[in-house]
Amino acid sequence: MTRERAMVPRAEPRSYYGQPVLKQPVWSPEVPFYFFSGGLAGASAGLAFAAALSGNRELERRAWLNALIGLSVSPPLLVSDLGRPERFLNMLRMFKVTSPMSVGSWILAAYGAATSVAAGSELTGLFPVAGRAAKLPSALLGLPLATYTAGLLANTAVPVWHGARFTLPFVFAGGSAASAGAAATIATRPRHAGPARRLAVGGAAIAVGGALVMERSLGQVGEPYRKGAAGKLSRAAGTLSLAGAGLIATAGRRSRAAAIAGGAVLTVGIVAERWAVFRAGFQSAADPRYTVGPQRARVERGEAPGAARKACTNS
Amino acid sequence: MSHRVLTLDTRASGASYGESAKPRMGFFTDTSICIGCKACEVACKEWNQVPDSPGEFSGKSYDNTLALDANTWRHVAFVEQRKPLGADAAAEDLVQAAERANAVDGWGLQTYQEGDGVRWLMSSDVCKHCTTAACLDVCPTGALFRTEFGTVVVQQDVCNGCGYCVPACPFGVIDRREGDGRVWKCTLCYDRLRDDMEPACAHACPTKSIQFGELDDLRERAAQRLERMAEAGQTEARLYGADNEDGVDGFGAFFLLLDEPEAYGLPPDPVATTHHVGQVWAGVLAGAAALGAGIAAAMIGGRR
Numbered sequence: 001m002t003r004e005r006a007m008v009p010r011a012e013p014r015s016y017y018g019q020p021v022l023k024q025p026v027w028s029p030e031v032p033f034y035f036f037s038g039g040l041a042g043a044s045a046g047l048a049f050a051a052a053l054s055g056n057r058e059l060e061r062r063a064w065l066n067a068l069i070g071l072s073v074s075p076p077l078l079v080s081d082l083g084r085p086e087r088f089l090n091m092l093r094m095f096k097v098t099s100p101m102s103v104g105s106w107i108l109a110a111y112g113a114a115t116s117v118a119a120g121s122e123l124t125g126l127f128p129v130a131g132r133a134a135k136l137p138s139a140l141l142g143l144p145l146a147t148y149t150a151g152l153l154a155n156t157a158v159p160v161w162h163g164a165r166f167t168l169p170f171v172f173a174g175g176s177a178a179s180a181g182a183a184a185t186i187a188t189r190p191r192h193a194g195p196a197r198r199l200a201v202g203g204a205a206i207a208v209g210g211a212l213v214m215e216r217s218l219g220q221v222g223e224p225y226r227k228g229a230a231g232k233l234s235r236a237a238g239t240l241s242l243a244g245a246g247l248i249a250t251a252g253r254r255s256r257a258a259a260i261a262g263g264a265v266l267t268v269g270i271v272a273e274r275w276a277v278f279r280a281g282f283q284s285a286a287d288p289r290y291t292v293g294p295q296r297a298r299v300e301r302g303e304a305p306g307a308a309r310k311a312c313t314n315s
Numbered sequence: 316m317s318h319r320v321l322t323l324d325t326r327a328s329g330a331s332y333g334e335s336a337k338p339r340m341g342f343f344t345d346t347s348i349c350i351g352c353k354a355c356e357v358a359c360k361e362w363n364q365v366p367d368s369p370g371e372f373s374g375k376s377y378d379n380t381l382a383l384d385a386n387t388w389r390h391v392a393f394v395e396q397r398k399p400l401g402a403d404a405a406a407e408d409l410v411q412a413a414e415r416a417n418a419v420d421g422w423g424l425q426t427y428q429e430g431d432g433v434r435w436l437m438s439s440d441v442c443k444h445c446t447t448a449a450c451l452d453v454c455p456t457g458a459l460f461r462t463e464f465g466t467v468v469v470q471q472d473v474c475n476g477c478g479y480c481v482p483a484c485p486f487g488v489i490d491r492r493e494g495d496g497r498v499w500k501c502t503l504c505y506d507r508l509r510d511d512m513e514p515a516c517a518h519a520c521p522t523k524s525i526q527f528g529e530l531d532d533l534r535e536r537a538a539q540r541l542e543r544m545a546e547a548g549q550t551e552a553r554l555y556g557a558d559n560e561d562g563v564d565g566f567g568a569f570f571l572l573l574d575e576p577e578a579y580g581l582p583p584d585p586v587a588t589t590h591h592v593g594q595v596w597a598g599v600l601a602g603a604a605a606l607g608a609g610i611a612a613a614m615i616g617g618r619r
Contacts, residue, residue: 016580083476083496169602311545
């Protein structure tokens, strides 16, 4: 006996009264702002370290200050997102590689310690030996600090996040580079800010281009980036990032005002990109089509056995 | 009764109870004999002192709860379908239909829901207590843990409400409770199990649609039930999560369904994100390396 249903892929996945299969994330607005502040902090430490190597003292000091600012707002944002903030220290109760949030908490803790010493010493002149010793660890830990948040989102059942596990880290890496570059472009006199401008422009290009690649590679699952709040945020992120980067690239070297304006616009663009990714996850979890559709297709194409088995003896 | 003790074949969260390990316990929910009485929902709420779920009239059959959440640990779904089904629908002619109907009577295999070209599918959903449990694997505090019975339970005195388990669950089971800040879900009545009692929902179920026991026994029983239903012409029956071949490596609480899982709001191919965590870290490290390279490249060309 043949069944039509098995032969022809359905246009519309079935559902239970349109109810979502997945739960909406419970994360609050603090979380996308932390994605931004953590990325800013992480990439700024790297920029400061690289600036020091090239002998650019002014850029180095400004970038350490930016790293310290990004760092100082991050833990409060994370703690306030918790359902039980008074238990935030339980985050360091264990170390689990299967949980990017666990690993990320340790990265942030270690980065926080290193950066407090490195940047604090740089800005106050106290404890110069410890300060010098802390700079390399701070710069190295800043790199995964900027990208683990992408892995944190990808390591869920939410289709638009999980399907982007190879692309989202590059969007966040580009966004972090753009954030650090923009902040340093704002804070540094133009004749010392060349590396910051190049980091801002290059980071913006990677962030915007990476988001396009991510959306394309997700196919149907990437639809939230074209619809609703996430769609608006995504378009705003692209426009503002490119406008800010364009201003920095064209006029940032000659005019301090243009550098500050371009850096500010780019910063808003990157914040919008974090928000677009965040909101897209909610839209993705809310619609059962995004969950059921790809799963049913996998089963019907024979790529996965699925979880349901009929009796093997029927005629 | 037996010496089969818990051995869970998970890469991420092995159970290490040694001598005190127990056989893996679970549920077999046979939805073909569910009558939709919701005694399981009520018994669960009463025993576990779960707060009420202030619902409104949903207009969706007899279901006003609609999904499992922090305050609903058993949820009875009501699916109304208008199509000719049942044992006799698969028959070639009337004689065969009558024979099949007789066979069904002989086996005692009628489902309560069928008749007159309309069928009601009722199904009591619950936490699957996955072999590879994404909620447990992503929990950064260790609040979620694997018990000696192979079940997955939240330690409420440890949970800090980070909410990571909520979007990690491929079934949308676990959720954060408003006003409480911590996550809650079915414990498979961990307290009752430790006192050799069956979970409240299974105890309350009047038709034995919810069966509790050692997972190995339940799987055997379910396979027999499926064969008998197929012989009697119930070819739409299927087991859901009853072996280790799916994306969560088997459910501790599995089901017999009469339609595709998605008709009940269940995912047809759930995959624990843990299976891809290597790819996730590869992506994170590649992104971090790219950022480092980008910063280095930005230095080329000097300070201007």
